Amino acid sequence: MCTNSIEKISTYSSPDRKDHHSFSNPHEALVTHINLDLEADFKQKVLSGEVQLHISHENASEIILDTRDLDIIKVSCNERENIEVSYGDPTIYLGQALHIPLVPDSRIITIEYRTRPEAAALQWLAAEQTTDKKLPFLFTQGQAILTRTWIPCQDSPGIRVSYNARIKVPKEMMAVMSASNPKEKNDQGIYEFEMKQPIPAYLIALAIGDIEYGEIGPRTAVYAEPSMLEKSIYEFADMEKMLIAAEELYGPYLWERYDVIVLPASFPFGGMENPRLTFATPTIIAGDRSLTALIAHELAHSWSGNLVTNATWNDFWLNEGFTVYFERRIMEALYGEDYASMLAVLGYQDLEADVHDIGHSHADTHLKLNLKDRDPDDGMTDIAYEKGAYFLGMLESKFGKSRFDKFLTEYFESHKFQTITTTEFVEYLNNNLLNELDEDVNVNEWIYGPGIPESVIKFESDKFAKVEKAISVFYKDGSLLDQDWTTHEWLHFIRNLAPDLGMDEMTVLDSRYQFSNSGNSEIAAAWYEQSIRSGYFAENIDQIRSFLVNVGRRKFLTPLYRALKETDNIALAKDIYASARNNYHAVSVQTIDDLLDFDSK
Numbered sequence: 001m002c003t004n005s006i007e008k009i010s011t012y013s014s015p016d017r018k019d020h021h022s023f024s025n026p027h028e029a030l031v032t033h034i035n036l037d038l039e040a041d042f043k044q045k046v047l048s049g050e051v052q053l054h055i056s057h058e059n060a061s062e063i064i065l066d067t068r069d070l071d072i073i074k075v076s077c078n079e080r081e082n083i084e085v086s087y088g089d090p091t092i093y094l095g096q097a098l099h100i101p102l103v104p105d106s107r108i109i110t111i112e113y114r115t116r117p118e119a120a121a122l123q124w125l126a127a128e129q130t131t132d133k134k135l136p137f138l139f140t141q142g143q144a145i146l147t148r149t150w151i152p153c154q155d156s157p158g159i160r161v162s163y164n165a166r167i168k169v170p171k172e173m174m175a176v177m178s179a180s181n182p183k184e185k186n187d188q189g190i191y192e193f194e195m196k197q198p199i200p201a202y203l204i205a206l207a208i209g210d211i212e213y214g215e216i217g218p219r220t221a222v223y224a225e226p227s228m229l230e231k232s233i234y235e236f237a238d239m240e241k242m243l244i245a246a247e248e249l250y251g252p253y254l255w256e257r258y259d260v261i262v263l264p265a266s267f268p269f270g271g272m273e274n275p276r277l278t279f280a281t282p283t284i285i286a287g288d289r290s291l292t293a294l295i296a297h298e299l300a301h302s303w304s305g306n307l308v309t310n311a312t313w314n315d316f317w318l319n320e321g322f323t324v325y326f327e328r329r330i331m332e333a334l335y336g337e338d339y340a341s342m343l344a345v346l347g348y349q350d351l352e353a354d355v356h357d358i359g360h361s362h363a364d365t366h367l368k369l370n371l372k373d374r375d376p377d378d379g380m381t382d383i384a385y386e387k388g389a390y391f392l393g394m395l396e397s398k399f400g401k402s403r404f405d406k407f408l409t410e411y412f413e414s415h416k417f418q419t420i421t422t423t424e425f426v427e428y429l430n431n432n433l434l435n436e437l438d439e440d441v442n443v444n445e446w447i448y449g450p451g452i453p454e455s456v457i458k459f460e461s462d463k464f465a466k467v468e469k470a471i472s473v474f475y476k477d478g479s480l481l482d483q484d485w486t487t488h489e490w491l492h493f494i495r496n497l498a499p500d501l502g503m504d505e506m507t508v509l510d511s512r513y514q515f516s517n518s519g520n521s522e523i524a525a526a527w528y529e530q531s532i533r534s535g536y537f538a539e540n541i542d543q544i545r546s547f548l549v550n551v552g553r554r555k556f557l558t559p560l561y562r563a564l565k566e567t568d569n570i571a572l573a574k575d576i577y578a579s580a581r582n583n584y585h586a587v588s589v590q591t592i593d594d595l596l597d598f599d600s601k
């Protein structure tokens with residue numbers, strides 16, 4: 001046993017690092033490498049095969065893994081075949097602990113297993129549910145604690161593993177992972193992967209389908225279904241520039257390639273930062289490159305999140321807050337200050353709305369969360385994202401960009417491939433930055449206190465001021481001008497309309513600007529919400545229905561279903577949901593089931 005692993009194991013004893021969302025025992029026995037060998041059966045909706053777990057321990061009596069809805073067939077270790085294992089009680093969303101007894105020389109555990117069709121990480125799509133409607137599709141979503149539904153593992157963000165995989169898929173399909181990836185399909189339908197850098201389990205990801213590869217730059221490319229490939233290459237043309245800008249800000253990109261896969265529309269998130277291969281919703285393919293901040297965001301996670309990872313889900317803001325700040329710095333570098341300010345103002349609106357909904361003095365508005373006994377998904381609000389980013393913005397304004405950038409660069413360099421808790425970050429901040437300042441910057445108020453602190457530095461946008469002017473002119477005399485606005489200006493326009501705007505005004509706006517037929521998902525979704533809240537939706541219910549049936553991105557679904565519910569249209573909401581639900585990933589299903597109190601039986 002090398003000292004390195006003993007040291008590693010001992011760091012897991014600190015109470016600050018206790019992960020309430022994992023049953024695993026890393027302070028006693030640690031998984032360091034995963035070797036997957038799986039076959040995808042699209043008829044049964046099952047992944048089956050085996051996983052080898054390389055473990056590090058010193059005389060531990062057992063290793064405990066996280067599992068949920070898995071069928072474990074056989075567990076072996078070295079010469080010991082068919083080891084007798086035991087299970088903890090099944091617990092909602094956490095799943096079940098799998099206890100595997102160890103002997104002193106246990107090094108590699110082999111588990112033969114199968115996933116179940118209802119595995120929450122996996123979405124098995126029929127051909128009709130894909131964009132091209134030719135072949136079925138499978139993708140995984142691991143964050144926060146779903147990897148345990150397709151791999152028995154230590155499913156904690158504080159535990160890192162390297163991995164290899166061999167995935168067998170039906171002919172005509174290609175498999176890609178958060179690892180080294182193929183550029184072409186092969187006749188055997190067998191794909192091999194390697195992720196050398198250690199990553200937390202929530203970043204292990206797989207997609208299988210009719211996938212093609214299209215190059216963008218020397219280190220960047222897109223994967224997509226054939227009909228989406230050219231559009232995606234056009235949309236993400238600046239990806240290589242983003243990567244270079246990111247490196248100029250905060251140091252070298254340590255994952256070799258940065259590719260994006262554009263998934264079918266049911267993908268429940270805008271984007272997911274799976275290392276080397278961001279998973280993205282097709283709803284950012286707007287045709288005019290206006291929604292690519294999302295790519296900057298997922299790319300930024302290659303530093304904040306993937307290189308330096310939140311040790312527990314209570315520290316989620318260390319992933320997302322830093323990433324939103326970083327995303328806007330990338331966008332500023334590429335498209336200028338005006339552009340970045342618009343993003344920041346829209347983000348502030350989201351923050352205020354979330355603080356209002358959660359409650360100004362509620363503990364869920366703290367950056368550091370307490371998610372013990374709760375589904376970590378509950379903590380995934382705009383607080384972590386926007387309050388986190390605004391906290392860093394406040395620090396930037398105190399120290400100046402160049403000093404603050406140096407601090408962040410050193411932070412990433414000194415913590416690379418490690419995990420960090422909020423307490424550890426505060427200590428690092430005190431020792432490496434705040435010690436240079438005389439005044440108190442109220443770090444505790446920002447991190448451990450509620451609401452938005454007074455010291456927040458807000459952004460102004462001249463472009464948005466013009467949009468607000470246009471709204472007041474419209475209200476005054478009904479006149480509407482042709483506008484050569486960008487997506488973000490239109491969004492600001494729609495978001496700032498009075499929620500109870502009259503039907504005449506809504507009709508005039510819609511016929512003039514064609515919002516109901518917008519091909520831009522952000523504009524359409526904002527307009528549909530406004531339509532529901534103002535009572536205009538009888539006019540565009542067909543478009544709203546088709547949007548909700550086709551798109552599974554939770555960020556769009558939740559506000560629309562909630563608006564229907566809050567305007568006493570719950571019966572309509574349930575009617576639409578009944579036909580859409582089968583198209584959604586488990587992550588979105590859970591949220592909307594809860595929101596609508598929907599009983600699927």
Ligand code: BES
Pocket residue numbers: 143144268269270271272273293294297298301320380385555
């Ligand atoms: N890592 C998140 C997505 C996520 C968070 C998945 C929590 C599961 C649990 C990703 O980086 C993200 O933040 N996506 C955003 C887009 C972004 C531009 C704010 C999204 O999906 O909307």
Ligand code: ZN
Pocket residue numbers: 297301319320323
């Ligand atoms: Zn993110």
